Amino acid sequence: MPRTEPPPLPPRLSHHHQRPQQQQPISTAQDIDEPPPAYTPSPENDVCVLEVGPQYPFGPSQASSPSNQTPNPTEHHHHQQLNHQAQTHHHHHLQPPPTSHHQQPNAFQNPTVPSPPFPALSEPTTVPTPGRPLLYEHRILVYPYVNGTAYFCPKCCNTGFKGFDPYRPCRKCWLKYGKPWQAVRLSPMTNSSPWTLQRPLPPTQMAVNPPPLVVRPGDPRIGGRLCLNCNGSGQKTEELTLFNVLLGGGGQEVCPSCRGTGRIFF
Structure with missing residues (x-):
């Protein structure tokens, strides 16, 4: 069988011999379209100018139109009014809160209450109450100081009642040191006064027996x-x-x- 040789390769072209570029066919659409309208520096009467893009009060101002452009006065006034409202709203949010020269009173501050004329003690009562002085015939005991020491009664312990029994008043103390409560209450007494007031009944008061019951014979x-x-x-x-x-x-x-x-x- 005879041997076949491959076909020869085509000759290479150098840079001096380049393939001719195929010319694109010229579209005939350009010939059909109409030419663009002539440029005019100002819009015509029947043309409206629209502003494109958002407007920010803190952004750069838009370039002013040429001096030969005369926009509508009504539209210009409306545009300025919107810009002024936006700037006012932005300034209202950015400005710090006003500082008041007159500070408001604290709601949690305790009101000042004038101190009573007599030393701080529980209000005396006419009913036996533990922890409060007990008046006897609307009087209270006012004990003096003896040789720089407050007087102390060993019978009633300055409570006015023997054994802390409301039905056993200390006659000696009430006859000698008993004062009307209304007069003592209005007197200007302080902690440095040369006398002390009646002590309250102890909180852990012993059981007080009721007064004896009186009945007729044969009950x-x-x-x-x-x-x-x-x-x-x-x-x-x-x-x-x-x-x-x-x-x-x-x-x-x-x-x-x-x-x-x-x-x-x-």
């Missing part, structure tokens, strides 16, 4: 059983004797069986 609350000798009256008519007749008749005497209580306990 069932006394206890026991009814006395049949006096029928619960506690008294018995004396027997008529010659001596009683001479003295004016028989009188009432205490029943010897119940001793005047009207009740028998045995």
Whole structure:
């Protein structure tokens, strides 16, 4: 079989021999379109000028139109008014808060209350209350100083009541040191005064027994059983004797069986 040789390569072109560029066909559309209108420095009467882009009060001002451009006075006034409102709004947000020369009073500041004329103590009461002085006949005790030391009563401990019992007033203290409470309250007393006021009752006050209950003879609350000798009256008519007749008749005497209580306990 005979051997076939490859076809020869085409000759290379040097830079002196370059391929001719193919000329683009000229479009005929340009020939069909109309030429652009002539340039005019100012818009015509039926042409409106629109402002493009946002306007910022803090941005650079737009270039002013040439002197030969005369915009509409109404549109120019409206544009200036909008710019003035925007600048005023921006200035209102940027300016610091006004400083007041007159400081407002603090809402949490405690109001000043004038101090009472007498030393700080609990208000006395007419009802036994632990921790507060107890008045006796609308009076309060005012103890003096003796040799630079406040007077102290060992019986009532300067409370005015023996054993802290409201039903046992200290007669000596009330007769000697008792003062009307209204007069003491209005007197200009201070902590450096040469006297001290009555002490309050102790908070841990002992149980105070109620006052004794008074009942009539023969009352069932006394206890026991009814006395049949006096029928619960506690008294018995004396027997008529010659001596009683001479003295004016028989009188009432205490029943010897119940001793005047009207009740028998045995």
